[in-house]
Amino acid sequence: MPGLTETAIRPKSQPGSLGTFDSRSxxxxxxxxxxxxxxxxxxxxxxxxxxxxxxxxxxxxxxxGLSLPAQRLFPYPFLFLFFAAVMASAWFGGTGAGLFxxxxxxxxxxxxxxxxxxxxxxxxxxxxxxxAFVACSLVASSVSSAKKRDExxxxxxxxxxxxxxxxxxxxxxxxNRELAEREHQLQLLTEVIPQQIWSGSAxxxxxxxxxxxxxxxxxxxxxxxxxxxxxxxxxxxxxxxEKAWQQALATGASLSGEWRFRRSDGEYRTFFTRAVPLFxxxxxxxxxxxTNTDIEDHKNAEQALLQTQNELAHLxxxxxxxxxxxxxxxxxxxxxxxxVSYGSACGEWLSASPPNVEEARIAAGKVVQDGTRAGxxxxxxxxxxxxxxxxxxxxxxxxxxxxxxELVRSEARQRKIAVEIHLLDNxxxxxxxxxxxxxxxxNLMMNGIDALRDLSSADKRLIVRTSQNGTGHVVVxxxxxxxxxxPDADKKIFEPxxxxxxxxxxxxxxISRSIVESHGGKLNAVPHAGxxxxxxxxxxxxxxHENE
Amino acid sequence: MSNDPIIYVVDDDPxxxxxxxxxxxxxxxxxxxxxxxxxxxxxxxxxTPCCLLLDVALPGSNGLDFQDQxxxxxxxxxxxxxTAHGDIPMTSRAIKAGAVEFLTKPFQKDDLIMxxxxxxxxxxxxxxxxxxxSELRARFQKLTPREKEVMDLVVRGLMNKEVAAELGLSEVxxxxxxxxxxxxxxxxxxxxxxxxADKLKSPFPQLAQHEQFTA
Numbered sequence: 001m002p003g004l005t006e007t008a009i010r011p012k013s014q015p016g017s018l019g020t021f022d023s024r025s026x027x028x029x030x031x032x033x034x035x036x037x038x039x040x041x042x043x044x045x046x047x048x049x050x051x052x053x054x055x056x057x058x059x060x061x062x063x064x065g066l067s068l069p070a071q072r073l074f075p076y077p078f079l080f081l082f083f084a085a086v087m088a089s090a091w092f093g094g095t096g097a098g099l100f101x102x103x104x105x106x107x108x109x110x111x112x113x114x115x116x117x118x119x120x121x122x123x124x125x126x127x128x129x130x131x132a133f134v135a136c137s138l139v140a141s142s143v144s145s146a147k148k149r150d151e152x153x154x155x156x157x158x159x160x161x162x163x164x165x166x167x168x169x170x171x172x173x174x175x176n177r178e179l180a181e182r183e184h185q186l187q188l189l190t191e192v193i194p195q196q197i198w199s200g201s202a203x204x205x206x207x208x209x210x211x212x213x214x215x216x217x218x219x220x221x222x223x224x225x226x227x228x229x230x231x232x233x234x235x236x237x238x239x240x241x242e243k244a245w246q247q248a249l250a251t252g253a254s255l256s257g258e259w260r261f262r263r264s265d266g267e268y269r270t271f272f273t274r275a276v277p278l279f280x281x282x283x284x285x286x287x288x289x290x291t292n293t294d295i296e297d298h299k300n301a302e303q304a305l306l307q308t309q310n311e312l313a314h315l316x317x318x319x320x321x322x323x324x325x326x327x328x329x330x331x332x333x334x335x336x337x338x339x340v341s342y343g344s345a346c347g348e349w350l351s352a353s354p355p356n357v358e359e360a361r362i363a364a365g366k367v368v369q370d371g372t373r374a375g376x377x378x379x380x381x382x383x384x385x386x387x388x389x390x391x392x393x394x395x396x397x398x399x400x401x402x403x404x405x406e407l408v409r410s411e412a413r414q415r416k417i418a419v420e421i422h423l424l425d426n427x428x429x430x431x432x433x434x435x436x437x438x439x440x441x442x443n444l445m446m447n448g449i450d451a452l453r454d455l456s457s458a459d460k461r462l463i464v465r466t467s468q469n470g471t472g473h474v475v476v477x478x479x480x481x482x483x484x485x486x487p488d489a490d491k492k493i494f495e496p497x498x499x500x501x502x503x504x505x506x507x508x509x510x511i512s513r514s515i516v517e518s519h520g521g522k523l524n525a526v527p528h529a530g531x532x533x534x535x536x537x538x539x540x541x542x543x544x545h546e547n548e
Numbered sequence: 549m550s551n552d553p554i555i556y557v558v559d560d561d562p563x564x565x566x567x568x569x570x571x572x573x574x575x576x577x578x579x580x581x582x583x584x585x586x587x588x589x590x591x592x593x594x595x596t597p598c599c600l601l602l603d604v605a606l607p608g609s610n611g612l613d614f615q616d617q618x619x620x621x622x623x624x625x626x627x628x629x630x631t632a633h634g635d636i637p638m639t640s641r642a643i644k645a646g647a648v649e650f651l652t653k654p655f656q657k658d659d660l661i662m663x664x665x666x667x668x669x670x671x672x673x674x675x676x677x678x679x680x681x682s683e684l685r686a687r688f689q690k691l692t693p694r695e696k697e698v699m700d701l702v703v704r705g706l707m708n709k710e711v712a713a714e715l716g717l718s719e720v721x722x723x724x725x726x727x728x729x730x731x732x733x734x735x736x737x738x739x740x741x742x743x744x745a746d747k748l749k750s751p752f753p754q755l756a757q758h759e760q761f762t763a
Contacts, residue, residue: 333632334561337653341567344657348574363570370563413560413605414633 052093056101059085064108077113079133086137090144098141106134196271196292198229202285204249213292218264234260234268245275252277252285261292269296306390309514314387316507317439320446321384324411328381331410335374342366377406383435384442390433390518397430397437397476397539398423401464404441408449417452417460419445424466430474430539432519440515440523443508444478444535451482451533473521474539481532485525493525512537551596553668555579558588558611559603559630564653568601568630568660575661585614597675599648599667604631604638612638615645624674626667630655677747684744690732698725699733703745 047055063085071078082105090098110120114130122130190197196213200206206226214221217232233241237259248255255275260268275290321328342363349360380403405421412419430437445462452460463479485493492498496510509523516523521539528534555572557579559565565581572579582588584606604611615627627647631638634652642650648670649663691699694715701711708726712719735741 327633330632333653334564337630337632337655338561338563338567340654340656341564341571341660345567345571345574348571348657352574359570359574363574366563366567366570370567373563410605410632416610 047093047097052089052097053100055093056085056089056097057104059088060101060104060108063105064112068112071113077109077129079109079113082109082133083136083140086141087144090141091148094148095142095145098145099138102134102137102141105137109133194294196294198224198290198292200226200288200290202277202287204245204288216263217261232262234262236260241273248275248277248288252279255290258295269294270299271295309511309518310390311387312507313436313439313511313515316511317384317435317442320439320442320508321381323446324407327410327414328377328407331406332374332377335370335377338370339367339374342370380407380438384438386435388435390436392431392433394429394542395432395434395437396427397441397466397474398427400434400437401441401466401476404438404445405464407442408445411446412449412462415449415453415460416458417449417462420461420463422463422465424468427466427468427474428472428541430519430521431542432539433515436515437519440512440537441476441478443512444476444537447508447535448478448480448482448533451480455482457481469538472541474541476537476539477526477534478536479532479534481530484531485533494523552578553597553599553671554594555599555601555664555668556588556591556593556625557581557601558583558585558606558614559601560584560606561603564603564630571657571660572664575657577664585611585617595675597668597671599626599628599664599671601628601630601664604629604642605633612641612645615642615647619645624678626670626674628660628663628667630660681747684733684748687733688748691729692725695725695729695732698722699729699741699745702726702738703742 060082063081067078067081070081086098086101086105089101093100107120110122110130111118114126115123190210191212194212196216197208197210198206198213199208204226206229207224209217209219209221209224209229213219214224217228219228219232230238230242241257241259244255244257247253254277256273258270258272260270262268271292272295273290273292275288277285278287278289280286346360346363346367349356349363401421401423405419409419441464445464448462452462459481461481463477465475465477465479467475467477469475494509494513496507498510513523516537516539519539521537523535523537526534526536555577557565557568557572559568559581560583562583565583569579569581579601580591582591585602588600602611602614606614611629611631618625618627627642629639629642629647629650630653631650632653634650639650648667649659651659651663688696697715698711701714702708706714708719708722711717712722715722717725730738730741733741733744735744
């Protein structure tokens, strides 16, 4: 909107009232003032009613007063001043006043000037002269009043025209004010909203930014151009933005994305940008308008939340692993026992006479194999203890279940629990954080083992299954034949700090659920008729991998 | 069938099974491995000296419980326990129930071999003893009921006269029965007859089950 600031006329808005402008009342007030002014001017030129007659009387008397002394100078009746009085009366008082002055003059002239003087009687010789006077007076009166009427009509027309012009001017001014007010409101809007606004031509030349954007980038509006705009983008984001911008320009589709913009002090903050095209009635792009919304704080909060969740997950994992440490340490003795035995055998083969090198070689190979196996167990434990940021990668749940089974096998064995694993062949990969997925499987299996802990039954079973449901999702079920869940417990168990174990923190299932949900999956307890509990984790399979 | 000793290994960890078998093979010992006690029980064992190398922690079962089961079933086989989770109560229970040794994984070759040799030694002694007792039992079966009664009483230390009074026989008749018994039992002296009677009474389950010597 480059034109806006140039054409914007700022009316003196009253403090405290930004948008109250009543154009209608403004116009009517202006019209009223115009009419009143015209009337006032007309009143100054014309006398109405008795005033006209008074004027006529005064004019005629004045003519009489002047003519009487002047009469002595002339041998004939001096009547010219009466003509003047009649003309003036008709001029100022209208036709009525003119006729009245004619009548009055006629009487006075007859009385004072036409012989016999001081009598209304007229000599027959003077009657023609007198009648000529009357006729002249009448003509003078009518000419004067007609002339006056014409002039007044002209004046009236002029006044009316003037009034119209004034009215139109007032209307124009008020609509100009209205427009200016509206533009001002719009201007205020762009300045007041917290978003940065920028716009560009149909070809993508960026030429406007609101004061938020200008203040943020430290750029002057007059210096604003595409080059300058791109410079404020983070160097790592610039190419990505340009690509998206070019694509939007090419297709006319709106653009949205997140990028970092440099603040005038050099700090980069992340903004969400959305740019939309404005179309002409013909359907062509007229201009591009865009907003930048600062999402840095939001992102930071999100990041902090993720980190907290991650730390909580790590804590919970460490606690679970702590519970398992003793039995895992024992479990490590299995491969170690194999290593020591193979090693001893190797020594025996070599010290025999003759040495049995072939058998020794095989035994040495087995040492390496079982040593590696022990190392793997340790590495997996370390991975579960480590605090790492989640990293998504393809995960084969079948493999992962095998690994966790190795960790809990010893614990299960000590508790005389038989662990059965039924895995679906060719299970598709899911995408997720490996350690977090392990944590969920570990939690579910440890829960099952805990449920079976105090059971005296000889047949204690923990069953882990993988399958694929109708929608192609990967399903992992962990079932135990323990006492099962209380009817009201199936909702509570996923709440934080809910635990039935004296040593438990009560975070395992809550964290497991939040992990599964952050992977776009679901974790719940499956209602079923038999005894024991079934927990089920459903994970989405990335597009195009459903039948891998 | 070779008469060499044989070691039965029961462990659910295939790697451990194979490692132990390899180790035993390297010192010239024959072994058979089983993943569970049930699989072991399916085997029809030859009468050669043997011992059982038994893992304590087995899935869904327990080596110590299996030891009890074997004892209840009257199966006589020396047991060497191997475990990854050994603790003192477990060890003492196993030893009290007659285990030869309780080895903790990872065990040393010498400890294992020593324990196995000890177990085989014990099994050999069992076998000899079993053979001897079988022979004595066979001889004992040849005695008449009266001779058995007389023998039972005299080996308890009763005088001929007292035996005669107890059974309502004459002292001469008792002497004749006693002579027949010694002859049939192939005892060279009265002292030997007493030892034989002790052996017959010894609490070997196999014997205890189908012979009430003390009628």
